[in-house]
Amino acid sequence: MDCRKYRVLIEVHLESGLPKVPLLELEHHLNVCLCCRRYRDELSRLEEALQDCPQVRAPHGFTEALLKKLPKNYAKAMPRYSYLSPRIRVVGAVAALVLLLGSPLYILVESPRPIVESSDLNAQFTIIDSTIIVPEGAIISGDIRVYHGHLKILGTVDGNVHLVSSGYTLESSGTVAGSVDVVKSSWLERLKFGIDQIRQDAKSYVRGAWK
Amino acid sequence: MEFTARALIKRAKQGDTHAFAELVETYKDKIYSFLYRMTGNREDAYDLAQEVFLRVYNNLHAFDETMRFSPWIYRIAQNLAVDHLRKRRNLLYLDEPTGDDGVMSWQVESSEPGPEAVVEFEDFRGSVAEALNQLSPMYKAVMLLRFVQELPYEDIARTLDLPLTTVKTRLYRAREALRKNLIKQGYFEASQGGTKIGLS
Ligand SMILES: [Zn+2]
Numbered sequence: 329m330d331c332r333k334y335r336v337l338i339e340v341h342l343e344s345g346l347p348k349v350p351l352l353e354l355e356h357h358l359n360v361c362l363c364c365r366r367y368r369d370e371l372s373r374l375e376e377a378l379q380d381c382p383q384v385r386a387p388h389g390f391t392e393a394l395l396k397k398l399p400k401n402y403a404k405a406m407p408r409y410s411y412l413s414p415r416i417r418v419v420g421a422v423a424a425l426v427l428l429l430g431s432p433l434y435i436l437v438e439s440p441r442p443i444v445e446s447s448d449l450n451a452q453f454t455i456i457d458s459t460i461i462v463p464e465g466a467i468i469s470g471d472i473r474v475y476h477g478h479l480k481i482l483g484t485v486d487g488n489v490h491l492v493s494s495g496y497t498l499e500s501s502g503t504v505a506g507s508v509d510v511v512k513s514s515w516l517e518r519l520k521f522g523i524d525q526i527r528q529d530a531k532s533y534v535r536g537a538w539k
Numbered sequence: 540m541e542f543t544a545r546a547l548i549k550r551a552k553q554g555d556t557h558a559f560a561e562l563v564e565t566y567k568d569k570i571y572s573f574l575y576r577m578t579g580n581r582e583d584a585y586d587l588a589q590e591v592f593l594r595v596y597n598n599l600h601a602f603d604e605t606m607r608f609s610p611w612i613y614r615i616a617q618n619l620a621v622d623h624l625r626k627r628r629n630l631l632y633l634d635e636p637t638g639d640d641g642v643m644s645w646q647v648e649s650s651e652p653g654p655e656a657v658v659e660f661e662d663f664r665g666s667v668a669e670a671l672n673q674l675s676p677m678y679k680a681v682m683l684l685r686f687v688q689e690l691p692y693e694d695i696a697r698t699l700d701l702p703l704t705t706v707k708t709r710l711y712r713a714r715e716a717l718r719k720n721l722i723k724q725g726y727f728e729a730s731q732g733g734t735k736i737g738l739s
């Protein structure tokens with residue numbers, strides 16, 4: 329019996345499937361030839377084992393580490409959030425002011441990072457990349473303001489939502505008691521926002537200093 | 540996946556800061572996994588994977604959006620891996636000739652089997668993984684792309700810049716080498732393979 333022909337058929341079949349006629353012929357041969365049957369079983373076991381080779385996951389922080397190595401301002405693609413102490417914020421604001429005055433283009437050209445603010449001081453958000461999530465079951469009692477990000481609402485916002493250059497998704501579990509307004513920020517507004525931020529920070533710093 | 544990749548690249552090319560990060564997030568596990576299996580070493584896989592994405596970033600402008608992304612990125616990964624292994628090999632066996640025709644002649648130093656390899660070593664799958672690890676880089680790459688990364692033949696050919704028939708020949712030879720290894724380990728019984736390669 330010429331088994332070589334059938335070995336080839338077995339390989340082709342495992343690789344890409346055989347048309348009906350040669351497949352029937354192969355099956356007929358496999359019924360009577362133990363060696364070829366074994367060959368087929370071994371090859372399929374091998375392929376199965378190869379396909380089972382588990383994917384290994386990249387270590388945690390892989391993307392962040394990479395973004396830091398990129399030229400330009402790609403590091404900013406990973407969000408940082410503005411829940412810092414007022415003192416740090418005011419230092420940041422002063423630095424921003426210096427930069428702003430020194431090179432007005434800086435704040436306009438920079439791609440801004442996402443920021444979330446809420447009048448609810450106990451508000452908790454889950455943040456993944458540029459997406460800010462109001463988690464399911466959470467209640468934000470106050471307004472939310474998002475700049476340059478995406479707000480995903482799974483919980484309850486007992487207030488208004490202001491989106492500045494941001495998008496939002498209202499999931500089926502989510503509710504917004506107030507209104508949602510979307511503002512596309514222009515250069516001018518971005519600049520205004522920067523100044524507002526500085527003014528606010530300065531105010532809270534003064535207040536803090538008096539306490 | 541491909542559709543998403545192309546959309547992300549388009550945005551990344553226009554300077555969208557988040558799109559590139561998202562592209563990395565989408566592909567990092569695949570690329571890291573591939574490089575880990577190629578090098579058998581986590582640190583090397585990490586460094587090489589970072590390098591792959593840096594190159595992707597630096598060459599975004601050169602990517603043709605009508606092409607598929609997978610072959611492009613795997614090609615960068617494959618070239619870096621082979622290069623890296625060659626360097627490491629020269630470091631280890633300076634006086635050995637560098638012929639890479641023999642499928643089994645070339646071994647990644649086996650002092651560093653991956654954690655998985657250690658755990659699974661006893662069973663069949665572990666032995667297959669170990670046998671795979673012992674293939675020369677060009678055979679290993681073709682097997683990984685086919686079975687672990689599950690690329691279609693056409694994408695493998697494009698990744699390795701080889702004709703389709705050569706890809707199939709290499710797959711066949713790599714599989715035969717694995718089979719022989721498994722025969723030696725007592726998993727399979729010695730028997731003749733087909734002669735398809737002799738014919739093509
Ligand atoms: Zn037979």
